[in-house]
Amino acid sequence: MIIHDERVIYVTPLGKIPRITVVECVIGLCLTVMLGLLQLPYEYIGEDPVPTIVFTGRPHTFHAFVLFVLAAFMTATRAIHAPPNSSGKFESYCLVFSVVSISSAFLVFSWALLCSLIF
Numbered sequence: 001m002i003i004h005d006e007r008v009i010y011v012t013p014l015g016k017i018p019r020i021t022v023v024e025c026v027i028g029l030c031l032t033v034m035l036g037l038l039q040l041p042y043e044y045i046g047e048d049p050v051p052t053i054v055f056t057g058r059p060h061t062f063h064a065f066v067l068f069v070l071a072a073f074m075t076a077t078r079a080i081h082a083p084p085n086s087s088g089k090f091e092s093y094c095l096v097f098s099v100v101s102i103s104s105a106f107l108v109f110s111w112a113l114l115c116s117l118i119f
Helices: 022-039 059-080 089-118
Strands: 002-004 007-009 042-045 048-051
Touching: 022 059, 022 089, 048 059, 059 089
Parallel strands: none
Antiparallel strands: 002 007, 042 048
16 A cells, blocks of 8 residues: 555555456356357247257257357366366366367357358
């Protein structure tokens, strides 16, 4: 704390600023995507609910998207809850797999969006 001209200026060391890791970003992104999917209107193709916004008439594309988002979420939470006596390789493998999974989910989403705009 520094007092300057009767004003108090608080100095925060850089070590106390919360830092968000990649794993936390992946988890937050997965939760946001899944909560957003719950808000979309659905149509039923056979017995499968499919959102009508981007995945209209494409239940397999929607299921691939959900599968990639779930894989990213599961591996990111596994990376956070790794055993404390592990060497660190397991966490890095989980991190890489979660980033690849969320990237694949957004590629599938982009492909579905492109197909819905073209057709």
